[in-house]
Amino acid sequence: MIDPINYLIFSSVLLMIGAYGVIKNKNAIVVLMSVEIMLTAANINFIGFSSYYHDLSGQVVALFVTAIAAAEVAIGLAILLSLFEQRDTIELDLLNRLRW
Amino acid sequence: MDSSVLFLPELLLIASIMAIPGLYIFTENRNSYSICSNLSLSGALIFLVVSWYYPDTISMNRDVSVYIFYDHFKVDDFSQLFKIVFVLTALIVSLVSTSYFEENEPHQPEYFTLLLSSTLGMMVTASANDFLTIFIGIELSAFSSYAMVAFRKKDDQSTEAGAKYLLIGAFSSALSLYGISLLYAITGSLTFDGVEAFIDGLNSGVIEGDFTEVIFIASLFIMAGLGFKIAVVPFHAWAPDVYQGAPTPVTALLAAGSKAMGFVAVFRVFVFVLEAASEEWKLVLGIIALASMTTGNLAAISQNDVGRMLAYSSIAQAGYIMIAIPALSSEAMSGAIAHTLVHAFMKGGAFVVVGCVGAVGLGYNLDSYKGLAQRSQLLALSMTVCLLSLVGIPPFAGFISKFFLFYGTLKVGLAGENWLIILVLVGVLNSALSLYYYLKIMRYMYLYDPESSEDIVFPNTVRYISFGILLLLAVIFPLYWESLFELCREASAALIA
Amino acid sequence: MRFPVFLLLAIFLLPMASAEDHTVLVSQSPDGMSYYFEPIILEIAVGDNVTFVWGNGSHNVAQVASSDSGIYESGFRSGSPQVGGNWSLPVEYASQDGTLYYVCEPHIMMEMRGTIVVGTGKLPVPEISMEFGDFPWLSYLLVFPIIGSLWTFGFRDSPNAPRIIALFTTLFTLLLSIVVFFKAGKESGFSLMEEYEWAPSFGISLLLGVDGLSSPMVLLTGIIGPLTVIFAWDEREKPALFFSLLLVMQTALFGVFITLDYFVFYVFWEVVLIPMFFLIAIWGGENRRYASIKFFIYTFTASVIMLVGFMALYFETGAETFSMIEIAKQNGEFSRDFQIWIFAALFIGFAVKVPSVPWHTWLPDAHVQAPTAGSILLAGVMLKMGLYGLIRAALPVVPLGAEYFVPLMVVLAIISILYGAALSLGQTDLKKLVAYSSVSHMGVALLGVATMTELGLAGAVFMMFAHGILSPAMFMVAGVLYHQVGTRDIPKLGGLATHQPNTAGVFVVIFMGSLGLPGMAVFVAELSVFIAFFESHGYWLLLPISGMVLTAGYHLWALQRAIFGPDSKQIDVEHVHEATWYEMYPMFSLVLVATLFGIFPHYIMDPITVACYDILNFMGVL
Incomplete structure (x- = not known):
């Protein structure tokens, strides 16, 4: 049996890595990837505590979240692609047509 | 009758979502998509209204909440009232969209599909009874609206707004998911009732342990995600850009529907589930409310783009509604519900006019509103009523719902929670402050001469919709506000019980 | 047969006969160090007798207005200082609830004072007569200008119809207001009252009524109406809109003067602003844009503060009603601090409308820029709203607060x-x-x-x-x-x-x-x-x-x-x-x-x- 505190430590480290990536990076694709890491952090919690509580609902959530993450990436890439077609760049700093 | 008949409105929407892309194969007629979408939305609306006023026809009792899909889906007064609002807003948006599109606008079937699935997401959110369902509902609505914001692929602003909306939205939903996972970690349950029972148990000492910090952190994470949806400070940065950049009917959907959905989720999560842990998050929500009102109104003053100005006003309005949440009384909640409802109509009405003015080629700048009153009496009058309503000037609906909101909060404030009085006072002074920029639009409409004096030509749907909203805000709500409040009271009773 | 009747009579008379006798000792200590009434605070029931009995020294008894005043102004007085003997309080002073303060005039410096608390110690709330009319005169006052306004706007394309309709409507309302003025009469209390429920769960209803304070204002509004229309007879720019705004304004002004419900009062109070804003903004002079917005923001800001005051009054009363009369009846329950805060909030709202220095700066701008007809309504009727509100909605409800602010x-x-x-x-x-x-x-x-x-x-x-x-x-x-x-x-x-x-x-x-x-x-x-x-x-x-x-x-x-x-x-x-x-x-x-x-x-x-x-x-x- 793994001490549940380990799940929390692992997941919060992952969350912080993801959040750092979102804040620090200028490239939209990398930001999307960092968001995926954050979602994974939440998944770690769900799965870990699911086994801790012997409750399946956590794992069900993890499956749903994986699917949602995939959908998110699909839409995100589509939007970023059309942005790239217009401007030849996906640097976030250059998204300044609308006042940021 | 089987209780799953209550899922019929959602089912209608799902059917339509599948049918519209199918229509694309069979027919070239552009109107068919919008007709299909309008039909399913009106069907859902009729079903909801009938089941509200004549619950006997589907042999249900409105006093009792109905659970379907193994208790994951809850149908009560609260959810039904907001579903009516969502469907109505979607119907208005769907009607207006047709006139907003150009003759050969591509991708129309996708647009209506997305509109319907966004509405479906909102409806699922309203009925959710556990964290997974509410998360899926919010994400379904959000993903559809990301795509709708970036709908005009060739339009530079639209795409940029979509990209910003997507990135910030994804980030904040990841945060709120992490908050939910923390709640799961301490409670071992994902249903609203389970989490609520756990916190109650903590309070009454049945369950051992000190989880105050974890609950506090979890509620902060969740607030970050939901605060993004309702656009309160400090999660508001996306709103002005998106409201300005998105196609105006989509903006109307975001300002009216999506915002109301955010509030539905906030009410459910904070007032129902986390109510027992209210000591942890009360003050945070109060500060957020204070900051939103003030920032929104101050920032709106210097805006030149009407969409942007209304976005900031929308941030301020979210702040007003947030005042009532820390009060946690049934009266304050019904006030908050009332203002959320009326806000959907005020903002929806305003954006219908903005969209119409934009669609005839005048643009979205304040300058394009010069002398609007001389070019179209109806548009100017409808805009004026919406704006005065947003300020909260009697006798318009906005005043009445805002009064109800402040009334409920002040009552709790005077009964002991003195810091709420400060919130109410700041809210009242903010209303006076907000008058300035709303008057600015009115000033442009009435006090300046237009650049050309010919009448604005706009389709009849817009005419009827603006007239309807005008009537609703200026006559029907003010005269029959007791019945409006009756609805809100029933909804809040269902929420809190 | 005679005996039971006698017994009945005796039982009936018993309460009257049971009026208790109280004595108050008026005295000083032999060394002259302390001067006192004994007991200092005497609590009696209504109808009891009080006798003052002189002990040591030369004293008298004289009523004063309050517990810290030392000057006899009116009320009971035993005469010039006397030594020995006794004096009875005249019965009429003990015949109703209230608190009587009195002093010994020669020894006021020695704080020789006493108090008699009669019954509950609070003056009974004065009865206010409320007479419900048999004919809805007052709602006609509200409805006719609105109808006229819609009518005028309906004929907006005709060159003459708007002004004729407007004149007709205002003359008719003048007639109505004269009738109301005479019907209100000189009697005390409210007459011609009407009540229509609006939001019963909040205790908000359209409660109308006039008394001697509002009937002159109604008459004034009635008189100014047709004169404004006549004076603007030659208005060439959008006359229909102009006259219909004037008429809406008239309804709102009537509404302010005849409602007796705080909430409805506030609604009418704000509705006045909207037509006035447009009157200044559309038909005003050179600087009209600035003036109209200044006017609107200035008065709106002040009145939202007033609204908070109204709401606080409502909650403090706890009677679930916004009726001015009901709330005023409970003014004895409000603490002094509360009254001061509330009066301050209400005073800001009213003083801006009066306008009193230093909140007057909107007035010259609005007046100079407004068209003459607008100025007439503004100066003639709208400025009266402030003081009317002060007298009607603030003074009777928060008297101690008002007293505190008298110097200001x-x-x-x-x-x-x-x-x-x-x-x-x-x-x-x-x-x-x-x-x-x-x-x-x-x-x-x-x-x-x-x-x-x-x-x-x-x-x-x-x-x-x-x-x-x-x-x-x-x-x-x-x-x-x-x-x-x-x-x-x-x-x-x-x-x-x-x-x-x-x-x-x-x-x-x-x-x-x-x-x-x-x-x-x-x-x-x-x-x-x-x-x-x-x-x-x-x-x-x-x-x-x-x-x-x-x-x-x-x-x-x-x-x-x-x-x-x-x-x-x-x-x-x-x-x-x-x-x-x-x-x-x-x-x-x-x-x-x-x-x-x-x-x-x-x-x-x-x-x-x-x-x-x-x-x-x-x-x-x-």
């Missing part, structure tokens, strides 16, 4: 009088002069309210009426001049009297009336206020009186420079002619009304006095 009100009123008059003296724009003179005149009315006496209050209300008649007349003068010579600049005018002798005659009468000539209405009001102020504050009266000198000064100076004197070179004097009929009739009727009520003030003064007595009674001042 007096100071603000005197500053308004002097500052307004001094600024008027320096104005060259005739309209601006009239605007500042309004500040000065309303200062006099505020001073009357601040005296908190029957005469002062009545004088203030009469001032509101009189100013409501004469300041529109002054604006009409400015309007006529502007219409004929295209300027209102006093130095540029001159020599008009020779070219329009009749009109100039009316001008002179109007100016004289406005400066307070005896025989015109303003004089009566000023006189009552000043007498009341002298009675309450003594020779401080010299300050406001000196303002009257300035008033006479700027009126006469302006008159002399603008109307008389040599022909001005800067304007085209040759084309000056008599005023047109639609300018002349309104001015003349206003002069007539002002003279009528100047010579027979009691027609209006009587109901006002009765109403003011009721209000002071409610405040517990009497």
Whole structure:
């Protein structure tokens, strides 16, 4: 049996890595990837505590979240692609047509 | 009758979502998509209204909440009232969209599909009874609206707004998911009732342990995600850009529907589930409310783009509604519900006019509103009523719902929670402050001469919709506000019980 | 048979016979160190007898107004100091609930005082008679202008129909308001009351009623209505919209003056702003955009603070009603601090509308930029809302708060009088002069309210009426001049009297009336206020009186420079002619009304006095 505190430590480290990536990076694709890491952090919690509580609902959530993450990436890439077609760049700093 | 008949409105929407892309194969007629979408939305609306006023026809009792899909889906007064609002807003948006599109606008079937699935997401959110369902509902609505914001692929602003909306939205939903996972970690349950029972148990000492910090952190994470949806400070940065950049009917959907959905989720999560842990998050929500009102109104003053100005006003309005949440009384909640409802109509009405003015080629700048009153009496009058309503000037609906909101909060404030009085006072002074920029639009409409004096030509749907909203805000709500409040009271009773 | 009857009688009479006797010892210690009444606080039931019995020393018993006052003004008194003997309190003082404070006059320095608490110790709430009318006169007042407004707007394409319909509607409402004025009569209490439920779960209903305070205001609104329409007879720019806004405004003003429900009062109060905003904004002068927005924001900000005050009153009462009468009945329950806060909140809302210095700055802008018809309504009726609200909605409800702010009100009123008059003296724009003179005149009315006496209050209300008649007349003068010579600049005018002798005659009468000539209405009001102020504050009266000198000064100076004197070179004097009929009739009727009520003030003064007595009674001042 793994001490549940380990799940929390692992997941919060992952969350912080993801959040750092979102804040620090200028490239939209990398930001999307960092968001995926954050979602994974939440998944770690769900799965870990699911086994801790012997409750399946956590794992069900993890499956749903994986699917949602995939959908998110699909839409995100589509939007970023059309942005790239217009401007030849996906640097976030250059998204300044609308006042940021 | 089987209780799953209550899922019929959602089912209608799902059917339509599948049918519209199918229509694309069979027919070239552009109107068919919008007709299909309008039909399913009106069907859902009729079903909801009938089941509200004549619950006997589907042999249900409105006093009792109905659970379907193994208790994951809850149908009560609260959810039904907001579903009516969502469907109505979607119907208005769907009607207006047709006139907003150009003759050969591509991708129309996708647009209506997305509109319907966004509405479906909102409806699922309203009925959710556990964290997974509410998360899926919010994400379904959000993903559809990301795509709708970036709908005009060739339009530079639209795409940029979509990209910003997507990135910030994804980030904040990841945060709120992490908050939910923390709640799961301490409670071992994902249903609203389970989490609520756990916190109650903590309070009454049945369950051992000190989880105050974890609950506090979890509620902060969740607030970050939901605060993004309702656009309160400090999660508001996306709103002005998106409201300005998105196609105006989509903006109307975001300002009216999506915002109301955010509030539905906030009410459910904070007032129902986390109510027992209210000591942890009360003050945070109060500060957020204070900051939103003030920032929104101050920032709106210097805006030149009407969409942007209304976005900031929308941030301020979210702040007003947030005042009532820390009060946690049934009266304050019904006030908050009332203002959320009326806000959907005020903002929806305003954006219908903005969209119409934009669609005839005048643009979205304040300058394009010069002398609007001389070019179209109806548009100017409808805009004026919406704006005065947003300020909260009697006798318009906005005043009445805002009064109800402040009334409920002040009552709790005077009964002991003195810091709420400060919130109410700041809210009242903010209303006076907000008058300035709303008057600015009115000033442009009435006090300046237009650049050309010919009448604005706009389709009849817009005419009827603006007239309807005008009537609703200026006559029907003010005269029959007791019945409006009756609805809100029933909804809040269902929420809190 | 006789015996049981006797027994019954005895049982009935028993309570009366059971009036208890109490004694109070009036004495001092033998060493002369302490002087006392024993017991200091005596609690008795209503109808008990109290006897004062003298012990050591020479004392008397005299009633004083409060627990810290030492001067006998009125009430019971045992006579000059006496040694030994006893004296009974006259029975009428113990016949109703209340608290009696008394002292020994020779030994007031030694704090020799006592208190008798009769019954509950609180004065009973004065009965207010509420008579529900059998015919909905008051709702007709509200409904007719609205109908007229829609009707006018319906005929917006016709050149003549709007003004004819508007005139017809306003004449009809004038008739209604005269009927209401006479029906309201001189009796105490509210009459012609009507109640329509609006939001019963909040206790909000459309509660209408008039008393001696509101009926003159209703009459005033009725009189000003048709005159405004006639004066604007020649309006060429969007006349239909103009007249329908005027009519909406009239409904809202009537609403303010006849509702007795805080919430509905607030709604009407704000509704007044919307048509006025558009009147200034669309038909105003050069700087109209700035003026209209300043006007709107200024008054809206003040009134939202007032709304918070109303809500706090509602919650403090706990009676689940917004009715002014019900809330005022419970004014004894409010703590002093609460009353002070509430009065402050309400006072800000009302003082901006009055307008009192330092919240007057919106007024000159609004007046100068507004079209003449707008100025007439603004000065004639809208400015009265502030003081009316103060007297109706603030004084009876939070009397202690009002008392606390009396010094501030007096100071603000005197500053308004002097500052307004001094600024008027320096104005060259005739309209601006009239605007500042309004500040000065309303200062006099505020001073009357601040005296908190029957005469002062009545004088203030009469001032509101009189100013409501004469300041529109002054604006009409400015309007006529502007219409004929295209300027209102006093130095540029001159020599008009020779070219329009009749009109100039009316001008002179109007100016004289406005400066307070005896025989015109303003004089009566000023006189009552000043007498009341002298009675309450003594020779401080010299300050406001000196303002009257300035008033006479700027009126006469302006008159002399603008109307008389040599022909001005800067304007085209040759084309000056008599005023047109639609300018002349309104001015003349206003002069007539002002003279009528100047010579027979009691027609209006009587109901006002009765109403003011009721209000002071409610405040517990009497």
